[in-house]
Amino acid sequence: MNYEGVLTKMQTENGSPIQYYLVFENDFLNVNQLLDKKISINFLRYQCLNCGLQKKIYRQGYCYDCFYSIPQAADWVINPEKSKAHLGIEERDLDYEKRVQLQPHVVYLANSSSIKVGVTRKTQIPTRWIDQGAHEAIEIVEVPNRYLAGITEVALKDHLSDKTNWRSMLKNDIKDEDLALWRNNLRQYIPAEAAEYFIENNVETNLQFPVLQYPLKPKTLNLEKSPFYEGVLKGIKGQYLLFADDTVFNVRGNEGYVVSITVN
Template sequence: MTYEGVLKKMQTELEDTVQYYWLLPGEFVHVNTLLERQLKLELLGFQCLNCGLDRPIFRQGFCRSCFFEIPQAGDWIMRPELSQAHLGKEDRDLEYEKKMQLQPHIVYLANSSNVKVGVTRKSQVPTRWIDQGAHEAIGIVETPNRYLAGITEVALKEHVSDKTNWRKMLTNNAKDEDLFAWRERLKTYIPEEALPYFLASTKETNISFPVLKYPEKVNSLNLDKTPEYSGKLMGIKGQYLIFEDNTVFNIRSNEGYVVRLSLA
């Protein structure tokens, strides 16, 4: 069986074990069912997720020109403290920015390789935690806009990491942490204007991933350098496919790549 299409991040469902789905033209692939199957990936070209043209992907699934022009790639995406829609100030498209920034956001703690602080729209919980490969996560603050969440993250990352060690996450070396205790310790550092939105009673979310075998040493597949690869799929964690030979493939960082997927 063969599938072809442009890569986009896998869709997920939080169940006892996370369920993963690949949406390709005319196809809906339940990726969990491919475990222990031999897969072949071939790079066919590119398709910018915005303009749709066959141009090399620059970042986030967009070609270079789109990345520097469209509101979906504004600096406030990666740095929410730069959000200004609450002030009525436009970055690239005020209507879009109001839609995305002026909605509830969660500042959270997630443990994938270590405890980290992050920001996501409330509507993206728990999807964001799954995509980061976190096996446990908890909300700290729920703010009415992205700016307040952003300045809270900036304040807290002085006392806790805001990065995930993706290699450690994929080898499953992270230990369990008491996220309730972390939340209480960090409460002291929440900015005054965000403190009224502190979440004192939210529960911890625990996440189990469909992995039959974790890699001992991680080898990342780069389709630009290796446009054709075959391997037995042994797990899925975050947005990574994990193969038997310790190769891992990050779907998210290859969005916009057009591939052929063949099943043996």
């Protein structure tokens, strides 16, 4: 079987285990069905996810020109505390910024390599946690806009990380934590503007990833340096494909790359 298309982040369905799908323009692939099978990945060319042109990908699946012009890649996306739509101030496209920023957002704790704090739109729960490879997570506050979530995250970052150690996450070098206890202990650091939105009576969500074998020493597949790779798929976690030889492939990190995938 052969599949060809431009890579975008895998779509997911929460379950036991989580189901993963690679979606192309005219086809899709249930990646879970490929576990224990030999597959090959062949890098063909670039295709910007915004303009569709065959231009070298700069970041997040976009070419250089699109990355510095479209609202989907503006600074507030990575740094939500810089959101200004609630003030009616435009950064790149106010209509788009209002649609995305002025909706319920959640500040959460997720345990993927260690406990980290993060922000996402309410509609992206639990997708965001799955993409980060978190085996457990819990909401702390639910606020009406992205700015309030952003300033809450900044305040909590003084007391725990906002980063994931991807190697530890992929090796499954993790331990269970009492996230409800962490949530309650962090309540005192929530900014006054967001304090009324604290969530008191929720429980953590546990996630199960389809992994048969975790890598001992993960090594990243770089399609630019190694445009052809073949290996036996042993697992899927976060947005990574895990192979028997400890090679790991970050699908989301290769958005905008057109590939051919062959299942042997």
